[in-house]
Amino acid sequence: MKAIILAAGEGTRLRPLTEHCPKPMLPVGGRPLLEHLLKLLCNHGVREVAINLHHRPEAVTSHFGDGSSLGMKIAYSHEKELLGTAGALRRMASFLDDTFLVLCGDLLTDVDFTSLVEFHRWRSAVATTALHRVEEPGRAGLVDAASDGRILRFEEKPPRSRRFTNLACAGIYVFEPSVLAEIPEGRPSDLGHDLFPSLIDKGLPIYGLEGVGHVLDIGSPERYALAQVMLPYLALNGHNGRRNGGVIPFPARRRATSTATVPKPSPERNGARGAISDFLAEARAVLERVDPSDVEAAVSLLVGAQRRDGAVFAVGNGGSAATASHLASDLARSTQQNGGPPLRAFSLSDNVPQLTAWANDTCYEESFAAQLRAYARPGDVLVAVSASGNSPNILAAAKEARNMGLAVIALTGSGGGRLKGLADATLVIDSYEYGQVEGAHLVLVHLLSKIVVRAAAQRPQEAEAPVAPASHARPARLSGRQAGRPAEVLGAMEAAG
Numbered sequence: 017m018k019a020i021i022l023a024a025g026e027g028t029r030l031r032p033l034t035e036h037c038p039k040p041m042l043p044v045g046g047r048p049l050l051e052h053l054l055k056l057l058c059n060h061g062v063r064e065v066a067i068n069l070h071h072r073p074e075a076v077t078s079h080f081g082d083g084s085s086l087g088m089k090i091a092y093s094h095e096k097e098l099l100g101t102a103g104a105l106r107r108m109a110s111f112l113d114d115t116f117l118v119l120c121g122d123l124l125t126d127v128d129f130t131s132l133v134e135f136h137r138w139r140s141a142v143a144t145t146a147l148h149r150v151e152e153p154g155r156a157g158l159v160d161a162a163s164d165g166r167i168l169r170f171e172e173k174p175p176r177s178r179r180f181t182n183l184a185c186a187g188i189y190v191f192e193p194s195v196l197a198e199i200p201e202g203r204p205s206d207l208g209h210d211l212f213p214s215l216i217d218k219g220l221p222i223y224g225l226e227g228v229g230h231v232l233d234i235g236s237p238e239r240y241a242l243a244q245v246m247l248p249y250l251a252l253n254g255h256n257g258r259r260n261g262g263v264i265p266f267p268a269r270r271r272a273t274s275t276a277t278v279p280k281p282s283p284e285r286n287g288a289r290g291a292i293s294d295f296l297a298e299a300r301a302v303l304e305r306v307d308p309s310d311v312e313a314a315v316s317l318l319v320g321a322q323r324r325d326g327a328v329f330a331v332g333n334g335g336s337a338a339t340a341s342h343l344a345s346d347l348a349r350s351t352q353q354n355g356g357p358p359l360r361a362f363s364l365s366d367n368v369p370q371l372t373a374w375a376n377d378t379c380y381e382e383s384f385a386a387q388l389r390a391y392a393r394p395g396d397v398l399v400a401v402s403a404s405g406n407s408p409n410i411l412a413a414a415k416e417a418r419n420m421g422l423a424v425i426a427l428t429g430s431g432g433g434r435l436k437g438l439a440d441a442t443l444v445i446d447s448y449e450y451g452q453v454e455g456a457h458l459v460l461v462h463l464l465s466k467i468v469v470r471a472a473a474q475r476p477q478e479a480e481a482p483v484a485p486a487s488h489a490r491p492a493r494l495s496g497r498q499a500g501r502p503a504e505v506l507g508a509m510e511a512a513g
Contacts, residue, residue, distance in 0.1 A: 050080075331413050332410070426439035
């Protein structure tokens with residue numbers, strides 16, 4: 017994966033700071049801003065970067081050289097005359113032979129580049145931009161996007177009379193090399209003023225994704241000062257984009273969904289009836305893409321906890337908190353009502369006084385992890401529910417569970433996020449639409465409960481060897497296709513269809 021960093025601007029609003037130092041080299045937290053961007057890219061598996069330069073280029077080249085000190089390869093494009101944000105890409109076309117990232121060099125950010133690229137590929141887009149809400153719409157490229165993220169309108173820094181939203185482009189993009197042919201060669205061209213409107217007018221698939229991280233441009237003295245305050249609160253330099261201490265690989269392209277599975281909009285599908293049909297078809301499609309072997313792996317962990325008289329702890333935020341509560345209630349009630357051994361299941365999201373007390377005493381990010389330390393024991397199971405797979409308090413709980421010897425089941429969407437790398441069994445809903453993910457999670461909750469109950473009922477009644485007490489070692493990590501599951505789990509899966 018390659019990336020372009022646009023660093024040729026003169027930074028006129030930050031003078032006199034930028035008279036002898038290019039804006040991307042201004043220090044934030046004692047290090048050049050550009051260094052933070054390069055390290056974040058490296059954490060997401062990007063190893064080849066090109067940087068365009070114009071003002072004081074030697075400040076960048078002398079500091080970073082060929083990039084080997086960062087474990088990267090850095091190339092430079094020196095512009096004697098500024099070519100604009102799009103013209104800079106056209107000039108570096110020979111460097112770009114596959115899907116690539118583009119970042120404005122004046123950004124302090126912890127955006128999850130991996131999720132952004134995965135969304136871009138999932139939508140088969142030619143261009144995708146990170147989106148965020150802004151307080152000053154006149155300083156940004158404003159976007160009108162459909163519910164699936166497709167960009168319908170793009171206005172670069174419109175006057176007050178034409179400002180229609182505060183949803184804006186964040187200055188972070190993913191492109192396919194094919195868009196370079198849309199940029200004129202040898203003359204200035206701009207991404208916001210020229211390229212994006214042209215791509216939209218031609219009906220090409222352009223998408224935006226909101227909520228993948230924080231973004232702050234340092235283009236004014238006030239915002240540069242804010243960056244110094246903001247830096248400690250960002251997930252940078254190893255915390256963002258890492259999985260078990262390693263780099264997240266960029267995902268393979270998703271299989272295209274068959275046209276028979278999800279209906280395409282048509283004039284005949286307008287109105288409430290068409291909307292209902294489309295909604296149900298899409299819900300069915302995402303559930304059909306859940307791998308049954310992943311469900312088996314999750315059930316095996318739950319059945320194992322039930323046999324050991326262990327406990328299940330469920331956690332989630334917002335709509336996922338309701339799913340966690342539903343799961344705990346369903347597992348406890350259904351196993352007790354069907355005559356089998358009860359499964360002790362608890363939602364750590366339910367007790368608001370307790371949750372806020374833990375958050376107040378520690379911090380909200382530790383609110384679930386702190387409860388696990390107080391109540392959980394080795395051999396128990398954590399069910400972590402997060403539509404994005406990147407919620408900080410859910411990730412903290414999953415990491416704590418692993419440290420304590422608990423098994424972790426993840427219910428997530430959006431490609432799995434970082435939560436997927438912390439789980440022993442993961443049920444991923446193949447969608448980036450939170451409502452669709454959370455709705456599908458509720459269906460999976462009922463399915464898990466149903467199979468656990470059937471597995472308990474099918475457990476052989478004849479004399480069995482005594483179950484060994486729960487070990488203090490963490491349960492072995494399961495793959496959805498791994499052999500050795502309890503036979504009754506497989507039987508229950510077949511019975512449940």
